[in-house]
Amino acid sequence: MKFIADIIIMPLKELLDPQGKAVNNSLHNLGLSEVQDVRIGKHIKLTIEAADFAKADSIAADACKKLLANQVMESYSYTIIKE
Amino acid sequence: MKFIADIIIMPLKELLDPQGKAVNNSLHNLGLSEVQDVRIGKHIKLTIEAADFAKADSIAADACKKLLANQVMESYSYTIIKE
Numbered sequence: 001m002k003f004i005a006d007i008i009i010m011p012l013k014e015l016l017d018p019q020g021k022a023v024n025n026s027l028h029n030l031g032l033s034e035v036q037d038v039r040i041g042k043h044i045k046l047t048i049e050a051a052d053f054a055k056a057d058s059i060a061a062d063a064c065k066k067l068l069a070n071q072v073m074e075s076y077s078y079t080i081i082k083e
Numbered sequence: 084m085k086f087i088a089d090i091i092i093m094p095l096k097e098l099l100d101p102q103g104k105a106v107n108n109s110l111h112n113l114g115l116s117e118v119q120d121v122r123i124g125k126h127i128k129l130t131i132e133a134a135d136f137a138k139a140d141s142i143a144a145d146a147c148k149k150l151l152a153n154q155v156m157e158s159y160s161y162t163i164i165k166e
Contacts, residue, residue, distance in 0.1 A: 002119075008126050009126070010126065010128070020127075023127070023150070023151070026150055027146055027150060030145075030146075030149050030150060032142055032145060032146055032149075034131050034132050034133055034138075034139075034142050035129050035130070035131055035142065035146065036085075036130045036131065036132050037128075037129070037130035038127065038128070038129055038130075039127070039128040040125060040126070040127050040128075041125070041126045041127075041128075042123060042124070042125065042126060043091050043092070043093065043123070043124045043125060043126040044103075044106070044121065044122070044123050044124075045093070045120075045121070045122040045123075045124075046118050046120070046121055047118070047119045047120035047121075048117050048118055048119065049117050049119050050117055055117075056117075059115055059117050059118065062113075062115060063110055063113075063115055063118065066113050066115075067106065067109055067110060067113060068106070
């Protein structure tokens with residue numbers, strides 16, 4: 001069965017996000033001064049071939065821990081749906 | 084009122100995603116060969132101060148169109164919640 005894992009990787013709240021800060025300034029320059037804060041992370045979509053939901057879940061968790069997220073600076077969360 | 088806009092910006096389906104391809108190869112090298120495809124985009128969280136939901140919605144749409152998404156190569160979607 002095919003599963004889609006939607007993974008969100010964001011910088012930890014405690015850390016500065018210079019890219020987000022730069023985008024925030026740009027939005028203000030464009031006249032969108034109502035935007036108060038911007039945080040920028042990654043959105044990763046994995047297509048996983050697995051026998052069942054539990055297996056797809058463990059593959060997505062493995063991918064996050066081993067490669068996708070740097071847990072010193074980033075947090076991750078994901079949802080899995082059956083395609 | 085404060086609203087949080089969660090914006091997802093992904094490369095269009097029709098386009099190659101070399102970053103995703105590289106991550107796919109790396110996952111296979113790590114033994115996660117069940118992963119068949121990887122697409123990588125951006126996840127952007129805006130904190131918006133607005134009078135109502137409709138206003139926050141129009142600010143998020145403006146931010147996507149004017150700055151965040153390059154609509155030639157990327158698609159965007161977002162959800163807005165009241166904080």
